[in-house]
Amino acid sequence: MKIDQRTTRAMNRRLILNLVRKEGALSRADLANATGLSPAAVTFVVTDLLAEGYLIEGETAPGGGGRRPVPLSINYRGRLAIGVKMNIGSLDCVLTDLSTSVISSLSVPFDNPAPETVLDAAENAIQRLLRAAPEHAGQLTGVGFSMPGTIDMPAGVCVSSNRFGWRDVPFAKMLRDRIGAPVWMEDDTLAFALAQHLFGLGSQHAIFLALAVGVGIGCATVANGVVLRGAHGRAGKLGHNTHRLEGPMCECGRAGCLQTFHSVPVIVDAWRRGKGLGAEADRYSMKEAALQGDDLACGLLQQAGEDIGVHLASVINSTDPEIVVVGGEAVTFGDLLFDPMRRMLDRYCYTRAPAIIPDEREHFWAAGAAALAIQGLFNFEMADSG
Ligand SMILES: [Zn+2]
Numbered sequence: 001m002k003i004d005q006r007t008t009r010a011m012n013r014r015l016i017l018n019l020v021r022k023e024g025a026l027s028r029a030d031l032a033n034a035t036g037l038s039p040a041a042v043t044f045v046v047t048d049l050l051a052e053g054y055l056i057e058g059e060t061a062p063g064g065g066g067r068r069p070v071p072l073s074i075n076y077r078g079r080l081a082i083g084v085k086m087n088i089g090s091l092d093c094v095l096t097d098l099s100t101s102v103i104s105s106l107s108v109p110f111d112n113p114a115p116e117t118v119l120d121a122a123e124n125a126i127q128r129l130l131r132a133a134p135e136h137a138g139q140l141t142g143v144g145f146s147m148p149g150t151i152d153m154p155a156g157v158c159v160s161s162n163r164f165g166w167r168d169v170p171f172a173k174m175l176r177d178r179i180g181a182p183v184w185m186e187d188d189t190l191a192f193a194l195a196q197h198l199f200g201l202g203s204q205h206a207i208f209l210a211l212a213v214g215v216g217i218g219c220a221t222v223a224n225g226v227v228l229r230g231a232h233g234r235a236g237k238l239g240h241n242t243h244r245l246e247g248p249m250c251e252c253g254r255a256g257c258l259q260t261f262h263s264v265p266v267i268v269d270a271w272r273r274g275k276g277l278g279a280e281a282d283r284y285s286m287k288e289a290a291l292q293g294d295d296l297a298c299g300l301l302q303q304a305g306e307d308i309g310v311h312l313a314s315v316i317n318s319t320d321p322e323i324v325v326v327g328g329e330a331v332t333f334g335d336l337l338f339d340p341m342r343r344m345l346d347r348y349c350y351t352r353a354p355a356i357i358p359d360e361r362e363h364f365w366a367a368g369a370a371a372l373a374i375q376g377l378f379n380f381e382m383a384d385s386g
Contacts (some may be wrong), residue, residue, distance in 0.1 A: 012037060012045045017054065018225075018378050020074050022203065025058055027069030046072060053078040053138070054377065074098065079138045082129060083370030084122055085188060086147035086164070088215065091118070093125040094366040095133060098141070098374055099199045102363050104132055113164040115171060123178045142182035144372025145175065146191040146365065148216050150234050153186050159233070162251040163215070184372040188365060189218030189236050190227055195364075195371035196325045197222045198378060201357050205322040209315060209354075211238070213308065213330035213337075214365075217259040221319050239263065241311050258311055262304040264329045271297050283332050290336050298336070305337045309344025317350045326358045327365070334358070 015035050020026055026034070032042045049055040056075040060068040076099040083100070085092045094105045106128060110121040126143060149161030156172025172183040186194070193210035196202040202210065207223045217239030221228045228235050239259030240252050247256025260266065264283055271289075272281050274296045290297035312324065330337055338356050345353035361367065 009045065012041060013049065014378055016042070016045055016049065017074065020055065020072060021198070021378060025071035025073045027071055029069055031072070076101070077138065079141045080133060081141045081370040081373040082126055082143045083366040083368065083373070084125065084143060084145045085365040085369050086113075086118065086145070087365075088113075088163070091121050091125055092363065092366045093122075093129060094363050094370060095129040096367060096370040098377070100195055100367040100370045100374065102367060103134065103137070104129060105363055105366065113166075115166060115169045115174065119171070119174055119178060122175055126179050140181050141377075142184065142373035143175065143179065144191065144369040144374075145171065145183060145185040146188040146369035146372070147185070148188050148218075150232060151185055151187045151190075153184065153190075153229065153233060156183065156185055158185065162253070182373070184375075186369075186372050187218075187233060187236070188212070188368070189216075189220050190229060190233070191372055192218075192327050192364065192368035193220035193222050193227045193236070194375060195368040196327075196359065197225065197227060198371055198375060201325045201359055202323070207319065207321050209312075209319065209321045209324045210236075211308075211312065211324055211326045211356075212328040213262075213326065214264055214328035216263060217308065217328075219312065219315055221315075221321070223319075238311055238315065241314075243307060243311070258307065262307055267300045267304050271300055283329060287333050287336065290333070301333055301336045302340045304330075305340030306344050309341035310348055312341065313345050313348035313353075316345065316354060317348075321354050323354050324356045326356055327368075331358045331360055331364075 016031055019031060019034055028039065028042050028046055032039045046055060053075055055072050058071040058073055060070055076097045079098050081096050081098065083094045083096060090107050090109045092107050095103045097103060106125060108121045108125045110117050130140065147158065147161055148163050149166065150159040152159050156170060158166045158169045158171050160167055172185045176183040189212045192212050196210050202208040202222055209219055209221055211219045218236045219238035220236035240250065240257045242256050243258040243261050244256045248260040249255050250257035250260045268283050268286050271286050286297050290301055338358065342356055
C-alpha cells in the first residue's frame, strides 16, 4: 500500500512537471483539467514541488474580478546540472540550469584517453565549474557524461567505444565516487536527442529524428517522448551504414561506412590536402572559402550533403518523423551542406520530406550531456531519486 502511494505520487509529479515543461505556465485548475487528477491531488503534488523549488508561482493576470488563478512554471534556475562531452583530446564541460541553458563552460585537455586520465580531467573540470557557480545558484542535480560508443546507460557503463578504446568501463560510478554527486552516462548522439526532446527543437514533436554530424555521424529517433536506444543502446549508428562496399576502414572495424567518407574531419582534411593547406585551416575557413566560391570546398560539401541525405531518406522512410533536428560540428556549414541534403530528401523520401532544422546553439554536445542529469525529473521510466 505504501509503495503504491509512493509510486502514484512519483507518477503524478512527473505528469505535472512534464505538462508545465511542454505548455509553459499553467494554473492548478489547468493542471487538474489536463491531467484528470482531482484538484486535491494536484494541490498536494504542487505544494511539494513548490517547497522543493522545482516550481514557482508567477504573477496573476491583471484585470477581471474574483480570485484569479496563479500560474505555475518550472523553476529552471532553482537547480544546476553539469554536462561533460568527451572529444578527442579534450572534454567540453558546461554548467547549466534545469533547461540546459549554459551558465558557464570550459574545455579541459587530456593527454590520452585512458579512463583514469579522463577521470582526472573530468573531476578537475567539474570542481572548477562548481567553484565558479553564481551565488544562490542552487544545488547540483547531477552530472551527465557523453561519449560515442555503446553505453549501458542504466548501469552507467561504457560497454565499448572504438574511438577511445574503452571496453566495459564503469565510468559513471568511477566519477560519482570522485565527486560525490549522481552521474549518468550515454552515447553522445542519444544524449543530444534527449536534450532536443526535453528542451530543444523537438520538444513539441511526437516523433522526430536527431541527426548529429561531427567526428562521427549519428541519427537517433525520438518517438512519443522516448529516445529509442535499441536493445543494447546501439540505435542511431547511421554513420556505420555501408556507403561503399570497398571504402576506407572505419573505427568500427568495417570498410566503407558512411562516416569514413563524410565526417567533418574527413571533409575538412580532403579540402586541406587538395589546397595544400596546413592544420590551421579548419571548418570555419573551409566554410568561408565555400562562400567565396571555392570549387573544391563547395563540391565536398555538396557531395557530403547529398550522400548523407540519401541515407537519411532511408531512415525517414522507415520512421516517418515530423522534423529532423541537426547538430554536430557540421552545423557550421549551414545550407552549403543542408541544401544538397534537402534536395536528396525531396528526391528519395516516400512522401513529402520533413524539414531539416539545425540547432545552432554553442555547446550543444555538452548541453545534451547535461540533459542526462535532468531527465529523471520528467522521465517516467527512471527511478525516483526524491
Ligand atoms: Zn563503421
